[in-house]
Amino acid sequence: MRRHRVAPPGAGTLDFQLSRMVMIHQPTTDSEPQAASGVPGMDLLAGAVDSHVHCCPHINRRTVSVFEAVRQAARAGLRGLGLMDVFANTSGLAALANRELGRLGVDVFGGIILEPYAGGLSPRSVRTALGMGYGDGGARFVSLPCHHTAFVACSERRSPAYVDTCLAIPEAGELPDPLPEIIDLCVEADVVFNLGHISGPEAVKVAEQAARRGCRRLLAPAGYLSPDEATAIVGAGCLLEYSFFVFTHATDIPQTMIDAERHRFARADFSRALSIVRSVGVGNVILSSDSGAVVLPPPVEAFREFLVMFESCGFFGHELRAMSADNPARLFKVRSAPAAPDEDNHV
Ligand SMILES: [Zn+2]
Numbered sequence: 001m002r003r004h005r006v007a008p009p010g011a012g013t014l015d016f017q018l019s020r021m022v023m024i025h026q027p028t029t030d031s032e033p034q035a036a037s038g039v040p041g042m043d044l045l046a047g048a049v050d051s052h053v054h055c056c057p058h059i060n061r062r063t064v065s066v067f068e069a070v071r072q073a074a075r076a077g078l079r080g081l082g083l084m085d086v087f088a089n090t091s092g093l094a095a096l097a098n099r100e101l102g103r104l105g106v107d108v109f110g111g112i113i114l115e116p117y118a119g120g121l122s123p124r125s126v127r128t129a130l131g132m133g134y135g136d137g138g139a140r141f142v143s144l145p146c147h148h149t150a151f152v153a154c155s156e157r158r159s160p161a162y163v164d165t166c167l168a169i170p171e172a173g174e175l176p177d178p179l180p181e182i183i184d185l186c187v188e189a190d191v192v193f194n195l196g197h198i199s200g201p202e203a204v205k206v207a208e209q210a211a212r213r214g215c216r217r218l219l220a221p222a223g224y225l226s227p228d229e230a231t232a233i234v235g236a237g238c239l240l241e242y243s244f245f246v247f248t249h250a251t252d253i254p255q256t257m258i259d260a261e262r263h264r265f266a267r268a269d270f271s272r273a274l275s276i277v278r279s280v281g282v283g284n285v286i287l288s289s290d291s292g293a294v295v296l297p298p299p300v301e302a303f304r305e306f307l308v309m310f311e312s313c314g315f316f317g318h319e320l321r322a323m324s325a326d327n328p329a330r331l332f333k334v335r336s337a338p339a340a341p342d343e344d345n346h347v
Contacts, residue, residue, distance in 0.1 A: 041308040042076060044320055045300065048307075049080030049328040051109075052243055053299045054292030056085040056093055060256055061294040066097050066108075069292070069299055074104035076300045079325070080334035082288070083110040086146060086258055087117045089125070095133035107335045111141030113196065114182070115148050115258065121167060123181045130189050140332050141219070142186050144179075144196030144206070147258045151199040156263045169202040175209050183210045192217040192331055195238070200229035207236040217331055219286070223247070223268035227276055234280045239331060242273050243290035244306040250295045274313050282319045286328045 055062055055069040064072060066083065073081050083090035083097075090110030097108040112118055112129035119125030121144075129139035146152070150168035158166075170176065175183075186193040193215050195203045203220050210218055218238035222230055223246040230240055245251075246268040254262035277285050287310070291302035307320055315323075328334070 039304070041304045041311065044307040044311065044317075044324070045304055046077035047321070048078050048303065048324040049082070049332065049334050050078060050289050050299055050303045051080065051082035051286060051328045051332055052084050052241070052288035052290045053081055054084055054290070055299065056083055056088065056090055058085070058087070058292075062292050063294055063296070063298040064292065066093055067101060070097050070101045070104060070106050070108055072298060072300045073106045074101070076304075078106055078300070079336075080107045080109065080329060080332065081299075082141070082328075082332060083108065084113065084143075084290075085118075086113050086115045089118060089129040089132055089139060091129055091132045091137075091139040095136075095138075099134055109140040109332055109334070111139040111143065111191070111194075113143040113146055113194075115145050117258070121145070121178060121182065123178050123185060126182050126185045130185065130191065139191060141192035141194055142182065143194035144198060146197045146221075149196060149198050151202065152197050155266070156261070167196075167198065169198060169205055171201070171205075175206065179206070180213065183213050183215055186217070187214045190217065192219050194241075195220045197221060200225050204229055204232045204236075207233045207238040211236040211238070219331065222276070222285075223273065224266070225276070227272070227279060230276045230280060234284045239327060240276070240280065240285050241288060242277070242285060243288045244302050245290035245293070245296065247273070247306075247309070248296060250293060253295050255293065255295065270309070274310075277323075282315070282322045283327065285323045286331065287320075287323045288328070
């Protein structure tokens with residue numbers, strides 16, 4: 001793997017500039033990562049893990065297929081790629097991608113978002129996802145719904161009858177069934193339990209109760225969390241995930257997400273995110289692209305832009321590496337899969 005040295009943001013040192021020039025002119029072959037692109041910031045992707053990519057078959061256009069996403073990730077030197085999809089468990093597609101392109105050195109992993117179209121909030125769906133693969137493991141994450149929640153449905157001004165069918169976490173009392181059983185399945189399998197898109201107060205409650213049940217691989221989408229909510233969630237041992245999508249122009253464009261209706265996400269506040277990351281520490285944060293939709297750059301470029309945003313706002317190389325590589329690799333148990341040096345190793 002090429003060097004990961006990154007100068008402090010804004011550094012104009014000769015050494016920093018030379019290191020970039022060396023990268024630009026360093027020759028590459030088909031069998032090694034090509035992070036040497038002349039585009040600034042490509043070096044930040046070496047060894048990174050983008051745990052949130054939407055490249056699976058969809059009702060909307062995608063910028064890349066699963067295989068294209070893996071090839072592009074390999075060229076940029078990424079070591080892990082997480083497939084997110086609201087319509088199906090993705091651990092089978094991840095297994096297929098690894099079998100077909102594993103030689104490129106990118107560990108592809110999948111999981112299930114418990115939307116109705118993927119089987120819903122069902123322990124049976126979770127069990128199936130956990131076993132779905134080619135014999136070397138299934139889902140590496142289980143997520144509460146990202147769309148079929150009262151929080152999102154209300155923000156989309158869906159009908160009361162629709163909202164009634166969505167996940168809502170009551171303020172008082174235990175978590176509603178079957179959440180405890182689903183969390184226990186994640187604990188038993190030692191996979192990530194993702195809180196999905198629920199409200200901040202709901203996320204705090206679910207994180208704390210999941211931690212009480214022994215969950216040690218917790219992840220919370222954090223774009224809309226307040227500082228207090230983020231602090232409480234981290235206090236439960238849950239990592240925060242900041243994704244590129246909600247900080248971009250993609251939030252200005254009404255899109256179909258799960259059905260024929262077009263909706264927008266609210267634009268998340270990047271300054272607030274920076275402040276929260278500084279407050280909770282980079283050890284409690286992962287970054288991802290959440291890209292694949294046609295209104296955004298393809299995932300590799302989206303992830304580069306996101307890392308450059310943080311770099312430009314004062315984050316050092318080792319901090320970026322913690323959030324983009326070390327933390328997600330540890331959380332999702334990303335496997336080392338060095339590319340085999342053979343002539344069949346075309347990226
Ligand atoms: Zn997403």
